[in-house]
Amino acid sequence: MKKATIQLETLVCPSCSQKINNGVKALDGIDKESVNVSFNTSKVKLNFDEEKLSIKEIEYAITRLGYEVIKSQVK
Amino acid sequence: MRRLILRKKNQIALISGILILIAFISKLVFKNEEIFNLALIIASILGISPIAIQGYQALRVKVVSIDILVTIAVVGAFIIKNYEESAIVTFLFLFGSYLEQRTLNKTRSAIKELTKMAPESALKQMENGEFEEVEVDEVDVGDILLVKTGAKVPVDGTVLTGEGHINEASITGESVPVSKKQDSLVYAGTILENGTIQIVANRVGEDTTFGKIIELVEEAQDSKSEVERFIDRFSKYYTPVVLVFAIIVWLISRDIELAITILVLGCPGALVIGVPVSNVAGIGNGARKGVLLKGSEVIHAFSKVDTIVFDKTGTLTIGNPKVADKKYYGNDIDKVLAYLASVEKESDHPLAKAIVEYIGDTKYYTVEETNVVKGGGIIAYVQGHRIVVGNVELMHQENVHLDENAIKDITQFEENGNSLVLTAVDGELKVLMGIRDKIRLGVKENLQKLKALGVKNLLVLSGDNQAIVDLVARELGLTKAYGHMLPEDKQAHIKDLQAKGQIVAFVGDGVNDSPSLALADIGIAMGTGTDVAIETSDIVLMNSDFSRLPYALGLTKATARNMLQNIIIAVGVVFVLLFSLFFSDWMNMSIGMLVHEGSILAVILNGMRLLRYRLK
Numbered sequence: 001m002k003k004a005t006i007q008l009e010t011l012v013c014p015s016c017s018q019k020i021n022n023g024v025k026a027l028d029g030i031d032k033e034s035v036n037v038s039f040n041t042s043k044v045k046l047n048f049d050e051e052k053l054s055i056k057e058i059e060y061a062i063t064r065l066g067y068e069v070i071k072s073q074v075k
Numbered sequence: 076m077r078r079l080i081l082r083k084k085n086q087i088a089l090i091s092g093i094l095i096l097i098a099f100i101s102k103l104v105f106k107n108e109e110i111f112n113l114a115l116i117i118a119s120i121l122g123i124s125p126i127a128i129q130g131y132q133a134l135r136v137k138v139v140s141i142d143i144l145v146t147i148a149v150v151g152a153f154i155i156k157n158y159e160e161s162a163i164v165t166f167l168f169l170f171g172s173y174l175e176q177r178t179l180n181k182t183r184s185a186i187k188e189l190t191k192m193a194p195e196s197a198l199k200q201m202e203n204g205e206f207e208e209v210e211v212d213e214v215d216v217g218d219i220l221l222v223k224t225g226a227k228v229p230v231d232g233t234v235l236t237g238e239g240h241i242n243e244a245s246i247t248g249e250s251v252p253v254s255k256k257q258d259s260l261v262y263a264g265t266i267l268e269n270g271t272i273q274i275v276a277n278r279v280g281e282d283t284t285f286g287k288i289i290e291l292v293e294e295a296q297d298s299k300s301e302v303e304r305f306i307d308r309f310s311k312y313y314t315p316v317v318l319v320f321a322i323i324v325w326l327i328s329r330d331i332e333l334a335i336t337i338l339v340l341g342c343p344g345a346l347v348i349g350v351p352v353s354n355v356a357g358i359g360n361g362a363r364k365g366v367l368l369k370g371s372e373v374i375h376a377f378s379k380v381d382t383i384v385f386d387k388t389g390t391l392t393i394g395n396p397k398v399a400d401k402k403y404y405g406n407d408i409d410k411v412l413a414y415l416a417s418v419e420k421e422s423d424h425p426l427a428k429a430i431v432e433y434i435g436d437t438k439y440y441t442v443e444e445t446n447v448v449k450g451g452g453i454i455a456y457v458q459g460h461r462i463v464v465g466n467v468e469l470m471h472q473e474n475v476h477l478d479e480n481a482i483k484d485i486t487q488f489e490e491n492g493n494s495l496v497l498t499a500v501d502g503e504l505k506v507l508m509g510i511r512d513k514i515r516l517g518v519k520e521n522l523q524k525l526k527a528l529g530v531k532n533l534l535v536l537s538g539d540n541q542a543i544v545d546l547v548a549r550e551l552g553l554t555k556a557y558g559h560m561l562p563e564d565k566q567a568h569i570k571d572l573q574a575k576g577q578i579v580a581f582v583g584d585g586v587n588d589s590p591s592l593a594l595a596d597i598g599i600a601m602g603t604g605t606d607v608a609i610e611t612s613d614i615v616l617m618n619s620d621f622s623r624l625p626y627a628l629g630l631t632k633a634t635a636r637n638m639l640q641n642i643i644i645a646v647g648v649v650f651v652l653l654f655s656l657f658f659s660d661w662m663n664m665s666i667g668m669l670v671h672e673g674s675i676l677a678v679i680l681n682g683m684r685l686l687r688y689r690l691k
Contacts, residue, residue, distance in 0.1 A: 010183075012176045015133070015140045015347070018311065022136035038297035040183060040355045066081050066132050073212075 001031060004055055006044040006072040008062065011037075016067065020044060023065045029053040077128050084125045088169035094118035095162050115158035122165030123149045139315040144338045147318070148664060151335035163665040164339060171672030175348075178679040182352055185359025185686060186296060190289055192245050192264055197229035198222070200273075211280070218276045222267050231283040232274035234259045239270020246284055246617070287609050288617075291369060292362050296355045298370030302642075303350050310347045317341030332663075333656075339667040340652045345674040349641030352682035357634030360688050365617035366627045371638075373613040377597045377628065378635035381577040383530055384569060386591075387537035389584035390601055391547060392512035396425050398433035400493055400509035402484045411505045413437045414457045415498050418464055421445060422453060426496055429510050448472075452496070463499040475499040481507065492546035494539070515621050519551050524625035524690070528632065532577075536565045565591050582624065599624070622690075629690040637685055641678040648674040 011017060017037040024044065025032050029052025036045045048058065059069045080087070098114035101107040123146060130142035145168055152161035197214050198206040198221040206221045211229045214220065219235065222228055228241065240252035245264040252268050255261055261274055264285035280286055299307070317338065325334035354371045361368045368374055388394050403411075416434040419427040421442060445455040451472070452465015463473050467485060470477060475497070477485070484507055488495055493509030522533055532554045537544045541558035548556030557568065569591060572579045581588070581595035589611045592598030600612035601619060609615055616623040652670060655662040 010176065010180060012172060012179055013141070013344075013348070015138065015310075015314075019133045019136055019138050019140065022138055026136060038293070039351055040186075040296040041293050043293075063078075064132075065136065066078075066129055 001047045002050050002055075003034075003047050003075045004045070004058065004072055006046075006059065006062065007070045008042045008044065009068040009070060011039055011042045011067070019065055020062060020067060023061055024058065027053060027058065027061055030058070080125050080128060084169060085173050087121055087125060088166060088173055091118035091122040091162065091166045092170065094121075095166055098159075098162070112158055115162040118162040119149060119153065119158060119165055122162065122169055126165060126168060139318060141314060141342045141344065144314060144318060144342055147321075148335040148338040151331050151338075152664060155331050157332070157664075160664045164668045167665070167668045167672050171668075171675060174672075174676055175679060178676065178683065179352070182356040182679065182683050182686065183296075183359065185363045186292055186355065189292060189362050192227075193285065193289060194227040194229040194263055198226075214276055214279050216276050216279055220274050220276060222261075222272050222274060224267055224269050224271060226267055228261045228263055228265050228267060228274070230263050230274075230276040230280075231278040231285075232261055232276045234261060235273045235275055237270060237272035239272050240268045242266045242268050246288070284609070288367065288615075291367055291609060291615075292358065295368060295370040295373075296358045297351075298372065300350075300371040300375055302638075303371065306346060306350065314341070336656060336662065336664045336667055339664050339671065340649070340656060340662075342671050344671060345645035345648060345678045346642070348675060349645050349678040349682070350638050352679050353634055353637040353641055353685060356682045356685035357630060357637065357688075360686050361627065361630055364623065364626060365620075366623050366630065367609075367615040367617065368627070368631065369613050373597060374631045374634050376578060377580060377614065378631040379578050380530060380580045380597060380628070382532040382534065382572055383525060383580045383582060384534045384536055384565075384572070384591075384595065385553075386565075386581075386583040386588050387535050387539060387544065387547060388512060390515075390582055391518055391535060391551065392514050394512065394584065396429045396494070396510050396512040398429055398508050399511040400488050400491060402481075402488075402507040404481065404504050404506070408505070409437075411498065411500055414440065414460065414462050414500065415464060415506060417442050417457055418445070418453055418455050418462055422447075426494060426510050430496060430508060433508075460500050461502070463502075464496060466495055467497065470497050470499060470504070473499065473502070475502055475504055477504060489542055490546075492543050492550075494543060514547065514550065515619070518621050521621045521625050522551055522553065525628060528625060528628050530628070536560045536568060562588065562590060566594055569594050599627070626690045630685075630688055633688050634685055637682060641681055644674060644678055644681070 017039045021035060021037045024030060024035055024046060029049040031047040034045070034047035044062070055072055055074050059072060062069055094114045095118050098111045098118070101114065102111040126142045127146045130140060130146045133140035133142060145164065149161045149165055152164070194211050196208050197211050199209045199214055200219040200221070201207050214230055220229060220232065224239070234255055234257055236257060238256045241255050241261060242252050243262060243265045246262050255272065262285060263283035281290055321334045321337040321341070324337055325331060354374070357374060358368050385391050412434050416431055416437050417440045419430045420439065440457045443456045445453060447453055448465060448469055451469035452463065454461070454463050456462070463469060463475065481504055485495060488507065488509035491509060493511050496508045496510060497504060498506040525533065535544060535548055535553050535556045537558055538560055539558055544556040544558035560568070565588070569579055569581060573596070579595045580597040580599055581591045582599045582601055583592055584601055592600060592611045597614060598612040599614045599616065601616045614627055616627065648670060652662070652667060
């Protein structure tokens with residue numbers, strides 16, 4: 001399991017966080033419990049299994065929902 | 076294509092605004108219905124495209140978002156050929172979200188300023204011994220770094236070589252530069268004002284004190300209270316329910332106009348955004364003033380506080396006791412003081428330190444047969460003389476005679492709030508010293524402010540003797556004072572107060588009172604940026620300036636009030652809209668959208684007021 005912090009463009013509507021939350025959780029290899037989308041900081045924090053998917057795939061999924069990824073950090 | 080449309084949302088809003096303007100000019104000035112309709116149709120189609128895309132994206136992840144309601148409503152308006160409404164509604168929706176974005180950024184600006192202070196790069200020593208600039212993420216514990224004048228210290232570390240002055244305002248709130256030399260500790264985010272130093276990294280990134288402060292503030296602004304979690308759950312079902320409700324109304328009344336108006340009116344905007352906006356603005360204001368609030372739960376609790384319990388030493392007082400009064404009896408005082416200093420030098424008791432500091436330069440003698448009497452003092456031999464240093468009880472035990480004058484002095488010293496240290500040489504009283512800890516500047520005025528803000532009880536719990544604590548309490552106007560308190564007594568006392576139904580805040584310096592900080596409803600650590608204080612307390616006052624305490628209380632009260640106002644605005648608007656829809660005839664889709672967007676802006680602007688909050 002790796003821990004990722006993804007900085008997004010500024011989120012404006014709280015339903016955005018809900019969209020991203022559901023969208024990311026639908027991916028295979030994400031620890032659903034760990035997903036946390038913060039509205040005010042516009043950040044997504046989550047744990048994922050790097051054998052099942054890469055950070056690039058997570059970023060792509062978020063971009064496809066209509067939100068730009070500014071920076072992500074994996075530890 | 077999709078991404079392009081989404082990215083150009085603001086431009087689309089502008090174009091559809093212009094089209095609407097053209098439409099109305101052509102209708103009202105040139106009486107041309109065709110251009111009027113054409114312009115509005117184009118404006119509607121342009122305007123709805125980004126909204127529809129967002130709605131579709133949400134639906135794909137099983138979220139019924141507000142975009143879907145608006146899309147359906149606009150399509151409905153199209154079907155009944157009401158192009159005027161479809162165009163105006165999409166325009167207002169897009170323009171509204173543009174304004175929301177602008178204003179929301181403002182409310183978040185205070186915290187952004189703080190995070191911008193985080194160091195980004197470092198000069199790291201490479202294998203060849205040269206220093207190279209690297210990203211701060213690439214620095215590991217044990218790396219050797221070079222910090223030049225004007226640069227930010229990139230990590231928490233220890234100075235290896237060099238000297239300089241560092242401004243530690245970002246950690247302590249204190250902007251007077253601190254001198255650093257070999258073996259001094261330096262902290263990430265502080266600024267080297269002069270000199271050049273080489274440091275070894277002890278802690279990096281999120282583990283540094285500054286990293287922890289930022290993490291605390293970032294997490295705080297998105298932490299949710301019970302009310303907010305309820306609103307979140309509620310809004311998840313609210314939007315689909317509105318959709319179903321509109322469909323039912325349509326099926327029964329066959330009135331598309333009415334059904335789509337319900338869709339627009341039902342958008343939950345202001346309710347969901349109101350509380351987070353107050354929260355982020357309040358926490359941001361605090362962060363800028365060195366008051367760190369750990370989230371909205373803490374804001375609510377502290378705004379309702381009944382009792383504030385203070386630790387004395389280091390909180391109400393500076394924590395650095397000094398000899399304030401003295402009396403000498405008999406001759407050879409210089410020699411006695413030298414004996415006294417020699418004995419006290421071996422002790423690390425705060426009173427002993429104060430005495431050594433007071434006596435200053437003197438000759439030190441060899442001390443023999445030192446015997447520490449617990450709760451009394453020290454007995455030792457210097458140059459064959461028996462020296463007894465301690466309190467009045469110890470003098471009685473040792474049969475030191477205290478004459479009338481001495482007793483009068485002792486009473487006087489005690490009334491002044493001193494801790495007493497008596498010194499006898501060979502059974503004869505020679506020196507009486509009164510040692511006092513200075514009260515912090517401005518404590519009294521600020522305690523008054525706390526009372527004015529509605530705090531009922533101000534207590535002090537201290538390990539010192541009752542007379543001293545009483546005196547401090549009287550001088551400061553505290554409600555009650557308890558002396559002779561061990562740490563576990565303090566905890567028991569706080570539990571008692573809580574059992575009586577009071578909301579209790581504990582204010583300490585975070586050094587040795589962490590259990591009390593954790594136990595109280597609100598733990599407030601003062602004057603330190605230490606890790607323990609940051610972790611165990613709910614509110615951190617980064618500077619020992621006492622005025623931050625009433626500021627923190629005033630701010631939490633204002634923030635809690637602001638949240639309530641926003642909830643009232645949001646709920647009130649929905650009621651007024653629904654009421655007007657069914658019981659008046661002026662309500663339509665455009666007005667509904669206008670009021671809806673207006674209420675969102677109203678709560679954001681209301682939240683923004685908190686950024687400018689000041690204690691009166």
